[in-house]
Amino acid sequence: MKITIVGAGPSGLYFAILMKKLDRAHEITLLERDAPNDTFGWGIVFSDQTFDYLKENDIKSFNAINRACQRWDNVDVVHKDEKVTVRGNHFSGVSRLAFLNILHKRCLELGVDLKFNSNVADLNELPPCDLLVGADGANSLVRRTFKKAFDPTVDLRKNKYIWLGTHQLFHGLTLTFREHEAGLFIAHSYKFDDSTSTFIVECGDATWRNARFDWRSDPETCEYLSEVFKKDLGGHALLSNNFVRWLNFPLVKNKHWHHNNVVLLGDALHTAHFSIGSGTKLALEDAIALAKCFKARLDVPHALAEFERVRKPVVDEYQVAANSSLVMFENAEEMMHLEPIDLAYRLMTRSKKIDYEKLKKRDPEFIAAYDKWKSQQKGRKRK
Numbered sequence: 001m002k003i004t005i006v007g008a009g010p011s012g013l014y015f016a017i018l019m020k021k022l023d024r025a026h027e028i029t030l031l032e033r034d035a036p037n038d039t040f041g042w043g044i045v046f047s048d049q050t051f052d053y054l055k056e057n058d059i060k061s062f063n064a065i066n067r068a069c070q071r072w073d074n075v076d077v078v079h080k081d082e083k084v085t086v087r088g089n090h091f092s093g094v095s096r097l098a099f100l101n102i103l104h105k106r107c108l109e110l111g112v113d114l115k116f117n118s119n120v121a122d123l124n125e126l127p128p129c130d131l132l133v134g135a136d137g138a139n140s141l142v143r144r145t146f147k148k149a150f151d152p153t154v155d156l157r158k159n160k161y162i163w164l165g166t167h168q169l170f171h172g173l174t175l176t177f178r179e180h181e182a183g184l185f186i187a188h189s190y191k192f193d194d195s196t197s198t199f200i201v202e203c204g205d206a207t208w209r210n211a212r213f214d215w216r217s218d219p220e221t222c223e224y225l226s227e228v229f230k231k232d233l234g235g236h237a238l239l240s241n242n243f244v245r246w247l248n249f250p251l252v253k254n255k256h257w258h259h260n261n262v263v264l265l266g267d268a269l270h271t272a273h274f275s276i277g278s279g280t281k282l283a284l285e286d287a288i289a290l291a292k293c294f295k296a297r298l299d300v301p302h303a304l305a306e307f308e309r310v311r312k313p314v315v316d317e318y319q320v321a322a323n324s325s326l327v328m329f330e331n332a333e334e335m336m337h338l339e340p341i342d343l344a345y346r347l348m349t350r351s352k353k354i355d356y357e358k359l360k361k362r363d364p365e366f367i368a369a370y371d372k373w374k375s376q377q378k379g380r381k382r383k
Helices: 010-022 048-057 059-068 096-110 141-145 205-210 218-228 279-295 300-330 340-348 356-362 364-382
Strands: 002-006 027-031 043-047 070-072 075-079 082-086 091-095 113-115 131-134 152-166 173-180 183-191 197-203 247-254 262-264
Touching: 002 010, 010 027, 010 096, 010 279, 043 048, 043 096, 043 183, 043 197, 043 279, 048 059, 048 091, 048 279, 059 091, 059 096, 070 183, 075 340, 082 340, 082 364, 091 096, 091 183, 096 113, 131 141, 141 262, 152 205, 152 218, 152 300, 183 205, 247 300, 279 300, 340 364, 356 364
Parallel strands: 002 027, 002 131, 027 113, 075 173, 131 262
Antiparallel strands: 043 091, 070 091, 075 082, 152 197, 152 247, 173 183, 183 197
C-alpha cells in the first residue's frame, strides 16, 4: 500500500512503525510541519498497561523508551499545606522530545520516509495514496477538510491551562491546590527525567483575569506562577521552553472515524483531559488497533470500518471517565473546604473507574487512614 500520514505525533509515528513491520513493501510517507526537535510540552505519562502494549508490538522501540523512563507508584495530593499520598498507582514518565526521537529513529530504521518542515496547507496538493491518515492533532486539517463526513464536535472547556517545566523533582504524580488572592490555581506535576518535571497549571477564567495574564509577558507569567507555588517549588523557577501559551482544553469527538480512504488517529480523532492520563496513551492504542485491522488482511474500507467498530466503544468509555475528571477540576473551588484526606479520596475516585474496594487493594494504609477520619467525623456529629 501507499500510505500518507499527516502529523508526526505519537499516533502517526507508531502506526508507521507497525505498518512497516507488517509489510516492508508498504510505501509510507509521514509529513510533519515542525522540525524533529520541535515539540510542545515537557514530559508525558504512561500506565503499566500501555507499556505492556508497547512491549508486545515493537520490542525495539519499547526497550529504548523503557530506558528513558522515570517510574513511580504514588499520587500525592497537596491541599491546605498538607500532602496526602496514595500508593499502588503505577506510572512511567518520559520526556516528550526523547519519546518522539526514539520513534523517529525506529521509523527511519524501517524505511519510513519522514519529511519534517513539511506544512500541508491543502490536501489536494498531496499525491494519490491508498490510505490517508490524519494524525495532525486537535486542530486537524484532515478533519476540517472532511468536516461534513467526520461530523466533529470541538468543545472548548472553561479552565485555562499552561504547560510548563521545573527542575524541582516531583517524585510521583502530584496534584497541588493553592488558593491565592486572584483565585484557585491547580498544578499537575511529575518528574520525567533525572532533573526535570512537567508542571501544568490550570485555573478558572475569573482567576486568570484577576491575575491579569492577558497583560503579562512570558517571563512575568512564569514569575507570577512561581510565587503562587513558592512552597512547592523548593526555590526552583518555572521554565517556559520558549513557549508560554494559555489554552482552553478542546474536547474533541467525531461521529464518524473514517471517510473513503481517510482515517483519523490520536487528538485529531478524540481528546481526553490531561487530569486523567496522557493523550499519548490513546494515540498509541489507536495506532495499534488500526494496524491490527490491516494485520487481519482486510482491505482499506473494511479495515477502517473494523477499526471504528472495535475501538470507538473503548474511547467513548474513556472519554466519559475523562470528562468526569475534567468537570471536577473545573469546579474545584467548591471542594476547597474539604479536608486533605477527603479531597484525596474524591480525586482518586473521580473517574468512577476506581472505587473504595480498588483503592483498598492498592493502598490499604490510605483507606485505613480515610476510614479513621470518617469515623472521627461521625463521632463529632453525634456530639
